[in-house]
Amino acid sequence: MVLEWLTVILICAFLEVITVNLVTIWFIASGIVALIASIFIDSLLIQVGIFVLLGVFLLITTRKPLQKMVNVHREHTNLDRIYGMKGVVTEEISKNKSGVVKVDGKFWTAISDEDIPVNSIVKVLEINSVKLKVKKVED
Numbered sequence: 001m002v003l004e005w006l007t008v009i010l011i012c013a014f015l016e017v018i019t020v021n022l023v024t025i026w027f028i029a030s031g032i033v034a035l036i037a038s039i040f041i042d043s044l045l046i047q048v049g050i051f052v053l054l055g056v057f058l059l060i061t062t063r064k065p066l067q068k069m070v071n072v073h074r075e076h077t078n079l080d081r082i083y084g085m086k087g088v089v090t091e092e093i094s095k096n097k098s099g100v101v102k103v104d105g106k107f108w109t110a111i112s113d114e115d116i117p118v119n120s121i122v123k124v125l126e127i128n129s130v131k132l133k134v135k136k137v138e139d
Contacts, residue, residue: 001047005035008051022063022070030055082124086137089120093134101134108132 009031012024034051041047085103093099093116101110101122110132116122122134 001038001044002035005031005038005047005051009035022066023059026058026062027051027055029058082132083126085124087122087124087132087134089116089118089122092116092118093122098131101132103132110134112136 009028012028012031016022016024016028030051030053033054034047037050038047082103087101087103087108087110089099089101089110090107091100093101093110093112095113095115098109098111099116101108103124109130110122111128112122112134114136116134116136121137123137124132125135126133
């Protein structure tokens with residue numbers, strides 16, 4: 001069973017190198033533990049249980065803290081500064097139709113989960129491609 005676990009570990013390592021999403025790295029660690037367990041335990045069910053449970057446990061408990069440590073040097077772009085900014089609707093926005101807003105002196109196509117009339121003040125929630133998702137700011 002040692003060769004099978006080595007194969008699983010190598011496949012997980014290959015997937016991690018390709019995706020770099022910090023998902024399969026935890027299953028590499030649990031695969032190593034399952035490999036060691038396979039030397040002492042003959043039950044495939046116990047080995048797979050160790051692999052799956054430990055991998056999921058490590059993924060849930062350590063992924064977010066590790067991602068924060070890895071992504072410390074995030075490059076900010078000019079777009080980042082418009083998050084949270086307020087703008088004015090220049091073309092009506094409806095639930096099924098995008099409109100236009102003026103934010104930071106520039107015109108943007110905008111979408112919203114609500115109908116927003118012209119001259120309303122809106123706040124930028126997120127950027128989806130070249131569209132802003134906005135929300136009406138109550139007066």
